[in-house]
Amino acid sequence: QSALTQPPSASGSPGQSVTISCTGSSSDVGGYNYVSWYQQHPGKAPKLMIYEVNKRPSGVPDRFSGSKSGNTASLTVSGLQAEDEADYYCSSYAGSNNLVFGGGTKLTVL
Amino acid sequence: QVQVQQSGPGLVKPSQTLSLTCAISGDSVSGNSVVWNWIRQSPSRGLEWLGRTYYRSKWYNDYAVSVKSRITINPDTSKNQFSLQLNSVTPEDTAVYFCARGSRDGYNYWAFDIWGQGTMVTVSP
Numbered sequence: 394q395s396a397l398t399q400p401p402s403a404s405g406s407p408g409q410s411v412t413i414s415c416t417g418s419s420s421d422v423g424g425y426n427y428v429s430w431y432q433q434h435p436g437k438a439p440k441l442m443i444y445e446v447n448k449r450p451s452g453v454p455d456r457f458s459g460s461k462s463g464n465t466a467s468l469t470v471s472g473l474q475a476e477d478e479a480d481y482y483c484s485s486y487a488g489s490n491n492l493v494f495g496g497g498t499k500l501t502v503l
Numbered sequence: 504q505v506q507v508q509q510s511g512p513g514l515v516k517p518s519q520t521l522s523l524t525c526a527i528s529g530d531s532v533s534g535n536s537v538v539w540n541w542i543r544q545s546p547s548r549g550l551e552w553l554g555r556t557y558y559r560s561k562w563y564n565d566y567a568v569s570v571k572s573r574i575t576i577n578p579d580t581s582k583n584q585f586s587l588q589l590n591s592v593t594p595e596d597t598a599v600y601f602c603a604r605g606s607r608d609g610y611n612y613w614a615f616d617i618w619g620q621g622t623m624v625t626v627s628p
Contacts, residue, residue: 429614438601438621439550444614451609482550486613490565494550 396421396493397483404501405473413498415466415483421493423464427486430459430468433497434479442481443468470500478502505529507602509619515596515626521589525602525619532578532585533558536607540615541576541587545598555605556585557612592626599623 398416405411415422415430422428428446431439441450443459446466456471466485470477483495511523525539532539538557544550554566556576566574575588589596600622603615610616 427611427613431615438603438618439615440618441610441614441616444610450616484550484552484613491567492552492613494552496549 396487397485397495399481399483399495399498401496402499402501404503405470406503407473407475409473410469410471411473411500412467412469413481413483413500415468415485415495417464417466417485417487417493419464421464421485421487422461422466424488425486426461428459428461428466429484430457430466431482431484432477432479433482439482473502475502505604505617507604507617507619509600509602509622511600511622511624513623513625515592515624516628517593517626518591521587521592521596521600521624521626523587523600523602523622523624524584525586526582526584527604528583530604530617532556532583533580535559538605538612539576539578539585540603540605542601542603542615543596543598544601544621547595548598551598553587553589594626597624597626 430443433439446461447459458469482497487493506528508526515521538555540555541553573590578585602619604617605612
């Protein structure tokens with residue numbers, strides 16, 4: 394059982410927007426702004442998409458955005474494209490030099 | 504361009520030690536603005552951070568509570584790499600293991616921007 398809770402699946406049609414939630418507690422998501430989001434295609438390593446709640450690494454399309462409210466972080470993918478179909482994982486610093494991940498969300502582009 | 508390349512056996516017997524290595528190119532295992540991590544992924548446990556090593560005038564390690572009694576992460580400055588040792592493995596340790604970099608330059612130590620290719624390790628007799 395993962396420390397952070399994500400919905401198992403999400404879906405949207407091309408061009409639409411979809412939001413994936415990541416719920417933790419005041420000891421992790423709610424307590425720190427070290428929330429990251431990763432995209433993982435089958436058989437590949439995770440790729441950093443968002444860090445520090447809402448910052449995008451160079452090269453990540455601005456269709457990807459992050460936010461946080463209380464103990465819940467969210468990843469929004471706007472203007473869905475076929476290549477966005479992948480698994481998405483959140484992570485959060487949890488204090489005491491420890492990191493926790495979410496269970497992952499499978500995003501399907503219909 | 505920073506890259507990391509993992510190596511190690513894909514099959515380990517129960518009660519034995521799992522050993523993996525992550526070779527670094529384009530960066531330094533002893534850099535002052537980086538940390539080097541091991542993460543694993545399995546269907547039952549999802550992604551799980553295992554631990555990290557880093558150098559700040561001396562070497563430090565942090566380990567996840569779930570594996571703290573069984574894990575060792577060691578740097579090897581002569582080869583610019585770091586390793587994972589997990590003792591007394593059981594079938595529950597079967598997973599894909601990744602090494603990854605956390606960097607203060609542009610990101611933070613808890614956002615992993617460089618990942619290894621992953622090594623599937625099966626624990627079986």
